[in-house]
Amino acid sequence: MKKLLLILTILCTSLGFAQNKALFEEANALYNDAKYYEALDTYKSILDSGEHSAALYFNMGNAHYKLNNIAPSIYYYEKALLLKPNDTEIKNNLAFAKNMTLDAIDTVPEVGFSGLFNRWASYFHYEVWAKISLGLAVLFVILFLVYYFSSATLKKRLAFITSVSCLLLVFVSLALAFHGERLVESNQPAIVFAKESQIKSEPNLRSTEAFKLHEGTKVQVLDTVNNWKKIKIADGKTGWVMSDDIKLVKTL
Template sequence: MKHIVYILIVLLGFINVEAQNGQFFKEGNALYNAGKYAEAIDKYKAVLETEYHSAELYFNLANAHYKLNNVAPSVYYFEKALLLKPGDKDIKNNLAFANNMTVDAIDTIPEVGFSKMIKSITNTFNFDTWAKIAVGFGIVYVILILLYYFSYSSGKKRITFVTSVLCLFFLCIALAFAFNKFAIDKTNNPAIVFAQESQIKTEPNLRSEEAFRLHEGTKVQIIDTVNNWKKIRLLDGKTGWIVSDDIKVLKDF
């Protein structure tokens, strides 16, 4: 009985939090539509404080910051929304507008050939989706093997055998893309510069030489950490060390 009461209390608490989040979100949208962007941000952040995350929430929060010309927060929240919905055209479009507000012009090293094609296909889905596709082919493969085993007709056996081989092939392909996506995500640790201007050092200390400078809103890749310093890499291949407080990691949810 005590367990049932405890479960009911937890469920009621969850429902209450969900209802409150929905109310905050609606109020934030109303304030945004009224042009009260700072107040809308407060409402959206109230939802975040309950540890609720969604692409829609980050998208609206980014739009409110964009209206206030807050460069780093707008880029940051659009990027977080894109992590949750990688293929969303509206997020990509608005992120492009936000990136236009940044100061740093960084050339991207273009990927070409077979590696570009493989990476493009791999990034079509996240790891979970690729895993589900692999499981789906696995289930179909088992069913076809059973049908092959219990079929008496040579024609049906031939069809189920060929189809099962194809399923096994696509299962291996899906698994390969799933593991490739996992490897990409593991090494992918993006962050956004929040300092208005940050000196990037050649070594993780203040006494070292300045390599270059970055400004708010610039996206970087974190490749190493030493105390309160992060080693970063830019899209053009440049590397250096930045103070940890000058950036915010995108994968922190």
């Protein structure tokens, strides 16, 4: 019975992949024929089936861009970039879409050791850093064994120095892996979908207005209180926005 269920599951999954592939090609054909609304409907049907991919989000971003839908185009490009963070084409199209936004916000660069460590941790995904630390640990064990069993003085010295260096790098890469994981977990990007959104100093309508944001602007969500989100923008300013005015990038 279990084998039968497994076979049925595999068959259903295969049929689902085949159907989604056919729908994806159909949507691409509609896009190429400049039928962007129809293409989006077809892409959305793939999303509704539970499939999520960088290519799907990228193409949805392209269709919205063609329709001059600022916020949705940036939103889907950002979702694609989460899945393929080093993709040049996604980055380029995202840059074009951001040119349509009204808010010109200067990015405050991270300085000092903290900023440098963040850049190192973000250079690879934290799982890659973990694999690097594991590889270095294996290399340390091999070199230490060479040092322990070798009789030649020069060979022992070289093996010892290299093994100690590998051990130090193990700790560094592990630190980068843990820090990278924290950065990923704390990264909660969102896109403003309201045409114009009043950012308040406190999470209530009676509080004073801190500043305004317009559709397509990317923010970082720091906290949630009822139907309000505390956000931070690229220049470091913070405030509270109504939850309905923004859309979290990491949501499926």
